[in-house]
Amino acid sequence: MATFFEQVSEMGVKQAVITKADEVVERLTAGMNISDIRSALRGDEPRRPNPRLRPHADSFWFHIRPSFYHTEVTHIYPTFRLGWLSTFMFVWETITGIILMVFYTPSPLVAYDNMWNILGNVPLGQLMRNMHRLGAEVMVLVVALHMLRTFITGSYKKPRQFTWATGVILLTFTALLSFSGYLLPWDQLAYWALTVFLSGAEAAPAPPELNANVLLILQGAPSLGAGGLLRWYLFHVLLLPLLTAIFFFVHYYKVVLYGISLPPGREEIGEDTAKRVPKDERTYFTPDILTSELLWTALITLFLTAGSLWFWDAPLEHHADPIVTPLHVVAPWYLAWSQGWLKLADKTIVIGFIPLLIVMFVVMPYVEVGKSRRYADRRVGLTVACLFFTAMLVSNWMGSPEFRVQSSPELEVAQEVMPQEGANVLLGVPYEYLQTGIYLPGEEISDNPYLTRALEEFEAAMQNHSCVLNGNPDMPREGIWDDCRELEGGRFGNDFGDNAMPDPFAALRITQEQANMVRLTLMFEVLDPNNPGEYLVQSGDSIYAFRHEGSFYEEECRFLNKDC
Amino acid sequence: MQVKVVIGTIAFMLTMIILGYAALREPERLEHFTAAREGRMVETGAKLYFDNCATCHGVDGTAQECYDSLGNPIDCQGLPLNNYFLVCGDTPARLEQTLFEGTKEQFIERTVSAGRSGTAMIPWSERYGGPMRDDQVKNVAAFVLNFANEELCAAEPISFNWPDSVDDFFVMETEDFVAAAGDPENGAAVYTSFACNSCHGNVDEAGSNQIGPWLGDIEEVGATRVEGETAVQYVYNSILHPNDHIAPDCATGPCIGPPSAMVQDLAFRMSNYPQYMVDLLAYLIGE
Numbered sequence: 001m002a003t004f005f006e007q008v009s010e011m012g013v014k015q016a017v018i019t020k021a022d023e024v025v026e027r028l029t030a031g032m033n034i035s036d037i038r039s040a041l042r043g044d045e046p047r048r049p050n051p052r053l054r055p056h057a058d059s060f061w062f063h064i065r066p067s068f069y070h071t072e073v074t075h076i077y078p079t080f081r082l083g084w085l086s087t088f089m090f091v092w093e094t095i096t097g098i099i100l101m102v103f104y105t106p107s108p109l110v111a112y113d114n115m116w117n118i119l120g121n122v123p124l125g126q127l128m129r130n131m132h133r134l135g136a137e138v139m140v141l142v143v144a145l146h147m148l149r150t151f152i153t154g155s156y157k158k159p160r161q162f163t164w165a166t167g168v169i170l171l172t173f174t175a176l177l178s179f180s181g182y183l184l185p186w187d188q189l190a191y192w193a194l195t196v197f198l199s200g201a202e203a204a205p206a207p208p209e210l211n212a213n214v215l216l217i218l219q220g221a222p223s224l225g226a227g228g229l230l231r232w233y234l235f236h237v238l239l240l241p242l243l244t245a246i247f248f249f250v251h252y253y254k255v256v257l258y259g260i261s262l263p264p265g266r267e268e269i270g271e272d273t274a275k276r277v278p279k280d281e282r283t284y285f286t287p288d289i290l291t292s293e294l295l296w297t298a299l300i301t302l303f304l305t306a307g308s309l310w311f312w313d314a315p316l317e318h319h320a321d322p323i324v325t326p327l328h329v330v331a332p333w334y335l336a337w338s339q340g341w342l343k344l345a346d347k348t349i350v351i352g353f354i355p356l357l358i359v360m361f362v363v364m365p366y367v368e369v370g371k372s373r374r375y376a377d378r379r380v381g382l383t384v385a386c387l388f389f390t391a392m393l394v395s396n397w398m399g400s401p402e403f404r405v406q407s408s409p410e411l412e413v414a415q416e417v418m419p420q421e422g423a424n425v426l427l428g429v430p431y432e433y434l435q436t437g438i439y440l441p442g443e444e445i446s447d448n449p450y451l452t453r454a455l456e457e458f459e460a461a462m463q464n465h466s467c468v469l470n471g472n473p474d475m476p477r478e479g480i481w482d483d484c485r486e487l488e489g490g491r492f493g494n495d496f497g498d499n500a501m502p503d504p505f506a507a508l509r510i511t512q513e514q515a516n517m518v519r520l521t522l523m524f525e526v527l528d529p530n531n532p533g534e535y536l537v538q539s540g541d542s543i544y545a546f547r548h549e550g551s552f553y554e555e556e557c558r559f560l561n562k563d564c
Numbered sequence: 565m566q567v568k569v570v571i572g573t574i575a576f577m578l579t580m581i582i583l584g585y586a587a588l589r590e591p592e593r594l595e596h597f598t599a600a601r602e603g604r605m606v607e608t609g610a611k612l613y614f615d616n617c618a619t620c621h622g623v624d625g626t627a628q629e630c631y632d633s634l635g636n637p638i639d640c641q642g643l644p645l646n647n648y649f650l651v652c653g654d655t656p657a658r659l660e661q662t663l664f665e666g667t668k669e670q671f672i673e674r675t676v677s678a679g680r681s682g683t684a685m686i687p688w689s690e691r692y693g694g695p696m697r698d699d700q701v702k703n704v705a706a707f708v709l710n711f712a713n714e715e716l717c718a719a720e721p722i723s724f725n726w727p728d729s730v731d732d733f734f735v736m737e738t739e740d741f742v743a744a745a746g747d748p749e750n751g752a753a754v755y756t757s758f759a760c761n762s763c764h765g766n767v768d769e770a771g772s773n774q775i776g777p778w779l780g781d782i783e784e785v786g787a788t789r790v791e792g793e794t795a796v797q798y799v800y801n802s803i804l805h806p807n808d809h810i811a812p813d814c815a816t817g818p819c820i821g822p823p824s825a826m827v828q829d830l831a832f833r834m835s836n837y838p839q840y841m842v843d844l845l846a847y848l849i850g851e
Contacts, residue, residue, distance in 0.1 A: 043565050109698060120597035123590050124583075288565060295568045298575035305579050309586055318608060319699050515713035517606060546610045548603030548710075552596050 030059035032286075040287040052286040064249075066256050068282040069289060070274060073260040078153045081296050082146035083255070086170075088297055089139035090248065092304065093177075096132040097237065104184065106233035108226050111186035112319045119316070130308035136178040138304065140334045143174045151385055154373030155261040159272065161365035163254040166247050168361045173244045175334055180236040182332065186229060188421055191320035192329040194232070195224060200338070205352035223322070264373040313559040317421040326421050327411060328401040340398030343405070406499045409465040410524035413506070414543045416461035417454070418522060423556035425457045425564040426508070426520055431549045434518050439508045440475065455508065462506055467494035469529055472503035490530050501526045501537060516549040602706065609707025612700055620684060621645050625711055639757050641684045645708050649829040652717035661828040672705040682774040683762045724835030730800040734842065741838050746846025754840045755847060758830070765815075767848070773815045775825060783849050796849045803841070804831045 007016040026033040031054025032040070039046070046052050056067040073079060103122055104114045118125035147167060150156055156164035179197070183190045202215045220227025259274030267273045283289065317326075331339045341350045368381065375382065397403065406412060418426045429450040442459030445451045467484035468477055469492070482494035484502045494500040501524070509521040521544040526537040547553070557564040614623075619638075622629050625646030632638050644650075649657040656668055664671045676696070677689035688694035689701050696704070724741070727733045736743045755761055760779075765772030767780040786795030790809050793801070801808060806826035811819045819825070834841050 041569075112699065116597070116601045120594055120601050123594070124586060126593065126597070127586050291565055291568050291572070295572035295575075298572040298579070302575045302579045302582075305582050309582060318604075319697075513610060514606075514707075514710050515715065517603075517610065517710065519610075546607040548606045550599035551603035551607060552600035555596060555600075 030055045030062070031057075043287065050284075052284060056285065062285070064252055064256060065285055065289075066259070067286075068277065068284045069260065070262060070277045071281045071283045072262050072266050073274070074283045074289065074292070078149070078155075078263045079260060080145070080149055081292075082142055082149055084293055084296060085142045085300060086139070086146050086174075087248070087252075088300060089135055089142055090244065092135050092301075093132060093139060094241065096128055096135060099128050100132055101237060106184065106230050108186055108229055108320070111184065111229065115185045115187070115316055126314075127305075127308055130312060130314050131304055133181075133314035134308050134312050135304055136181060137333075138300075140174055140178050143171050144334070147171055148385075148389070152375075152382065153261065154264055154378060156365040157371075157373055158365070158369070159258050160254070160261065163251060163258065164365050165362045166251040166254065168358060170244060170247050170251060172358055173240055173247065177236065177240045177244065179332065179335065180232050180240060183229060183232045184236065185316055186320045187315075187317040188320055188324070188326050189315055189317045191224065191322070192326060193331060194228075196329060196331060196339070197335075198224065200342075200347065200351050203347040203351050205348050261373070264375060269374065269377075270371045311560050313556060313562060315422060315561075324420075327407060327415050327419065328405065330401065331399060333396065336399030337392050337395035338399070340395040340403065343398060343403065406497070408537065409499050409501045410504075410506075410522075410526075410537050410539055410543070412499065413458075413461045413465050413524070414522050416464070417458050418520065418543070418545055419563075420545075423553040423562050423564050425454045425557075427545060427547055427551070427553040428557035428564040429454050430554050431518075431547065431551075434510050434520070434547060436510045436512050436518065439510070441506055441508075458506075458508060462504070464496045465494075465500050466504050466506075467492055467500040467502055469502040472505060474505045475503075490528075502529055503527070504537065513546060518547050520545050520547060605703045605706040606710045608700075609703035609705070609710075612696070612704050613707050616688070616696075617642070617645075617704065625708070641759060641762070643759070643827070644833065646711040646716070647829065648716060648721050649832065651709055651712040657828050661823055662825075663823070669705055669709065672708050673701055676701050676704050683759075721832055721835075724831075724838055726804055726831060726835075726838075730794075730797045730845070733800065733838075736838075743842055744839060746842045748843070748847040748850070750840070751843035751845070751847025754844045758833070758840075758844075759827075760844075763815075763826075775815050777811045777814055777819065779848055786849070796845055799845060799848055800841070802826070803834075803844075806830075 002010065004016060004020060007019060010016075011019070022033045022035075025037070029037070032051050036046075036051045040052055053067045055062040056065065057063070100118065103118050103125065105111065115129075118129055122128075150164065150167065179193075183194045198215060198219055201218055202211050204211055204214070206214075216222070218228070218231070219225075220231045258272070259277075261272070261274055330336065338350065338354060341353075370378065370381070372378065407415075418424050433448050433450045435445075435448070435451075439445065439451070439455055441455055441462045443452075443455050445455070463481055466477070466481050468481050469484040471478055482496070482500075484500065485493040485498075487493050487498055491498065492500045492502045503526065505523075505525045507523045509523055511519050511521070513519045521541055522539065523541075524537050524539040524543070525535065528534040528536040553564075556562050613621075613625075619630055619632065620640060620642035621627050621644070622640050622642070623631070625644065627640040627642050627644040630638050630640040647658075650672075651668065654668070659666075659668060659671050662671075664674075666674075675685065677687060677694075678692050679685045679687035679694075686694060688696045688704075690697060727736060734743050755767070763773065763775040764777065764779045765774060767778075770778055770780055772778070782799060783795055786798045787793070789798050789811065790801075798809070802811075806824040806828060807822040810821040810824055813819065814825075
């Protein structure tokens, strides 16, 4: 071939540059030149031989994608694009994660400071963190839905059993990836979520020596600290992504090998025609599938970006403190079901059951060998799946503190309006509206809509946890609160539950602590109706929070996932 | 397919616009979060202060109102922290007095971390055997420095005009203060509540002094220190201007200075209670 300079002298500079560019593009795409790409984008018919097939044979990125699909599987149903979205989320998490890595050191001495540095000093740092955290939640959801749809359409059946098995493992890795990232901010949320997880690992049904050593490996020391943080960081950024990538490629290869299964009704029972696609039923990867995938990429990127900026905010609680356990430690939603089970059954049984469940999922397609993928023939399987799904939703609800975890009623009220962690309805009142004084729940403060709303919430929380017995002249609520039900053990209940204060007095006190900081104190007093002169509840000054002028809680309260 | 291309392109452009918008509002957001970080450090520091420090340094940091864990009022053993000479300006007087070179943040963090030997201030950092992590020490320091505000730091706060001569002081009569006869019993209480005893020891027990000179014999030796000054004038001067004359013998050898290791802000702290000075002198000198 002529050199570039020979071409210049032969056809002039302009034509030589065009020819060279065409050549470079053809090399980069392993077979498609500029006009081929333009014709593909316009949706023209390809020339013969079809240049759009060559990248699938010769290039690295396209060789793991089939060159065409059965048209039946290219609609929203049956795949819902969930497989592609799972892949996209993995790439998304990798990119945002690498950016966050630049600003993070896995040491308890600085990790928490790093988080505040990302929030307050790194341009777009908060957006990047929100994207990563929101992406993690979306990824768990997408992968779980992907598995659900694979089950419903029966696509796990022969010959795709092994694809299903790797998929179950990938779901497990996804949850572990998400959860291992939990610890890294080194805040209270992180520390105590992992502590709960580790105490589970310690209770596994195995010899105690083995459990003790597994625990030692997982936390790097007899207690969770610097060693543990480093290990979980390495799980999160190295080991789990590597394992996930390996299983991902096996999974993807199997999908290419066997093709995507057709909708159950579209083929004969026992047949698998995904790879025998008649010419007129083919949809080629370039340009149709590629366009579709790019469309979904653009849409979910828009969704995640807008969500991270306006609707959802990654939480950051106080610095991890092994001495202070926050009230109501909860697992992330995708593990809340296990917390629900822990409230019902013995720890060891529950912890032993979870790996058993994973194994059951992995071997399921090898055991359930019914030939038909049609819904009508799989009534038992689909019913079991529905029941399982419902049971998981109920278990998730049981994981929340509403179920079987109640501390004393005044602490429950305080938890609703002024929990120890996170922004809340009281701290969310703008600083200049926190005028010193003593306020009653439900009180209306003129020219102060923020405090009025917070006091409404206070009244609503009181209503959940109070009842009227003989009436309290300091806080008359006859006809507003429920009447008391007397329970055994000198306790009282109302219509909401068995955890109520009879005739309580409650107030919010705001005092100036420093020139630019106030103290909010929730005061509760309940006289014991059975022992006159004795207090059932007398919280004094013990339930309080500080609010600095600059603390900016009101900003956090704009987000959907913040409880205020 | 064209529809897909159009929707995808619009979605992509919207994403870019959103990112551009986010970038535009970023400087303001960063500022807010920097302030939020500072504010939350102060809040956490306040919790730690009231749990650990208020017993000695007082509920408002002025070392005037202290309670034990049961809520009974007790003497404040610590120095005031809500104090011009600790938190105002770039190099508050307390730093010079302790020969500390560095910022006031560093001074407070170091004092909280390592404590102050010979006083009731123990080391609080877990690096030196205390209970607090580094971040907690930083939070406490942020809270203490947050005492600095425009009102406190407006001007150097000496509200009482101490006369040069102690004899003039004893017969002083102003609108706010008329000197009464000294009460040695209250003087003994002042000796403790201003924490004189933590350095000078018990006046009834020779050798009980930890840092400064023992004051049990100051009635005699005070008169010999500065030519032409009586013992009572000498003690009066030493309390108000500790750097003017350095005593010869301290607890662990010759006294160092100037500046003296003596607390520097008594002229300010006693200015609200001039009568305490009369009582204290009566206690130490017997006049």
